[in-house]
Amino acid sequence: MTDESPSRLTSDDHLGRVLLSEEQLAQRIIEIGEQVTEDYAGRRPLLVCVLRGAYAFCTELAFSIDLPVEIDFIAVSSYGSSTRTSGVVRLVKDLDVDLSGRDVILVEDIVDTGLTLRYLRRSLEARGPASLEVCTLLARESADLEGLGVRYVGFTIPGDFVVGFGLDAAERYRNLRYLAVYEPEDH
Numbered sequence: 001m002t003d004e005s006p007s008r009l010t011s012d013d014h015l016g017r018v019l020l021s022e023e024q025l026a027q028r029i030i031e032i033g034e035q036v037t038e039d040y041a042g043r044r045p046l047l048v049c050v051l052r053g054a055y056a057f058c059t060e061l062a063f064s065i066d067l068p069v070e071i072d073f074i075a076v077s078s079y080g081s082s083t084r085t086s087g088v089v090r091l092v093k094d095l096d097v098d099l100s101g102r103d104v105i106l107v108e109d110i111v112d113t114g115l116t117l118r119y120l121r122r123s124l125e126a127r128g129p130a131s132l133e134v135c136t137l138l139a140r141e142s143a144d145l146e147g148l149g150v151r152y153v154g155f156t157i158p159g160d161f162v163v164g165f166g167l168d169a170a171e172r173y174r175n176l177r178y179l180a181v182y183e184p185e186d187h
């Protein structure tokens with residue numbers, strides 16, 4: 001399927017231009033998976049998927065890693081139903097797996113202000129993992145990736161709010177296979 005014009009299901013005034021196509025996403029995720037496979041050779045990394053936005057990325061990433069990975073899920077909330085961060089991060093669902101001694105890769109959808117990541121890092125580091133790295137599909141150009149200790153980045157993008165491939169606006173559009181710019185009401 002290469003036709004990425006909005007379909008009957010997703011056709012919507014709020015969907016703007018396609019930012020990253022299904023093919024671009026797939027290709028880049030394969031590259032990251034190969035890098036992780038090389039970096040973690042001989043180890044059994046634990047992918048910590050940050051719900052809900054990272055679910056699609058984490059699924060594809062896991063398929064692209066040629067190692068016996070484990071996957072667990074954590075959920076935080078900072079946006080509510082708005083497209084602007086509330087400034088407060090809340091743990092909505094915690095992990096089931098014990099992190100002590102584990103090689104943890106935190107899998108994020110997008111690093112924007114870095115608030116969520118700072119919160120998660122503090123929370124996970126306190127549990128004594130052997131190592132903790134961050135892998136994000138997207139990062140804003142404005143994000144201080146070095147300061148936040150982000151090791152793997154899929155794409156750096158400008159400030160537009162984006163939806164699709166797991167990312168939502170008020171819980172919509174997560175099931176698009178591509179990433180599109182979200183056009184708010186008063187656009």
Ligand code: IMP
Nearest residue numbers: 053111112113114115116161162167168
């Ligand atoms: P931060 O805490 O400001 O870095 O925001 C990170 C979280 O905000 C992400 O994990 C997303 O859930 C959400 N977010 C930030 N920008 C976008 C966007 O453009 N589309 C959808 N969600 C976003």
